[in-house]
Amino acid sequence: xxxxxxxxxxxxxxxxxxxxxxxxxxxxxxxxxxxxxxxxxxxxxxxxxxxxxxxxxxxxxxxxxxxxxxxxxxxxxxxxxxxxxxxxxxxxxxxxxxxxxxxxxxxxxxxxxx
Amino acid sequence: xxxxxxxxxxxxxxxxxxxxxxxxxxxxxxxxxxxxxxxxxxxxxxxxxxxxxxxxxxxxxxxxxxxxxxxxxxxxxxxxxxxxxxxxxxxxxxxxxxxxxxxxxxxxxxxxxx
Numbered sequence: 001x002x003x004x005x006x007x008x009x010x011x012x013x014x015x016x017x018x019x020x021x022x023x024x025x026x027x028x029x030x031x032x033x034x035x036x037x038x039x040x041x042x043x044x045x046x047x048x049x050x051x052x053x054x055x056x057x058x059x060x061x062x063x064x065x066x067x068x069x070x071x072x073x074x075x076x077x078x079x080x081x082x083x084x085x086x087x088x089x090x091x092x093x094x095x096x097x098x099x100x101x102x103x104x105x106x107x108x109x110x111x112x113x114x
Numbered sequence: 115x116x117x118x119x120x121x122x123x124x125x126x127x128x129x130x131x132x133x134x135x136x137x138x139x140x141x142x143x144x145x146x147x148x149x150x151x152x153x154x155x156x157x158x159x160x161x162x163x164x165x166x167x168x169x170x171x172x173x174x175x176x177x178x179x180x181x182x183x184x185x186x187x188x189x190x191x192x193x194x195x196x197x198x199x200x201x202x203x204x205x206x207x208x209x210x211x212x213x214x215x216x217x218x219x220x221x222x223x224x225x226x227x228x
Contacts, residue, residue, distance in 0.1 A: 102159065106155060
């Protein structure tokens with residue numbers, strides 16, 4: 001069965017510092033992997049996705065993620081965090097034909113301090 | 115130019131009532147979804163419709179009935195509301211025929227049952 005683990009419930013970083021959010025997945029086949037961000041009172045916005053090919057994926061707002069099959073991980077990174085990045089971040093794995101049945105992790109809340 | 119819109123944004127009602135949440139997408143997508151986000155921010159798929167046909171129906175009480183009058187609309191009707199139904203309900207859409215198509219989410223409907 002598919003599952004996603006985000007080990008960090010809450011992370012606090014200083015503005016300008018680098019960021020890494022962890023995500024581990026469990027899936028029997030080649031996974032489709034996603035990172036979404038949810039700002040307070042908003043829906044989820046797609047940051048980036050991995051379907052195949054290059055294991056380092058670039059997304060919006062200078063985010064990137066690296067798929068490591070050997071570690072079953074898809075960690076999200078950003079070199080320099082902005083105050084506007086404070087939000088909840090969700091990693092998801094797609095079952096079936098890709099994105100039509102997503103299994104989400106429990107999210108990581110990011111706080112950015114000045 | 116909202117892509118996926120849900121109404122209402124907030125819904126407060128008493129136990130035992132029947133309520134509906136509406137969702138519309140103007141992206142031309144062929145597939146729509148309902149997700150439930152609980153108080154711990156965990157997101158779980160409830161239903162998915164492709165071209166007005168139900169394709170995903172997770173273990174959800176039959177008090178929840180989705181209805182898709184056309185592929186741009188997916189409404190959620192809930193009968194005999196219970197306290198445990200309190201959550202944020204997200205509508206989403208995607209183009210299933212295009213494997214790389216990610217989900218686009220609405221801003222959510224916060225349902226509070228008292």
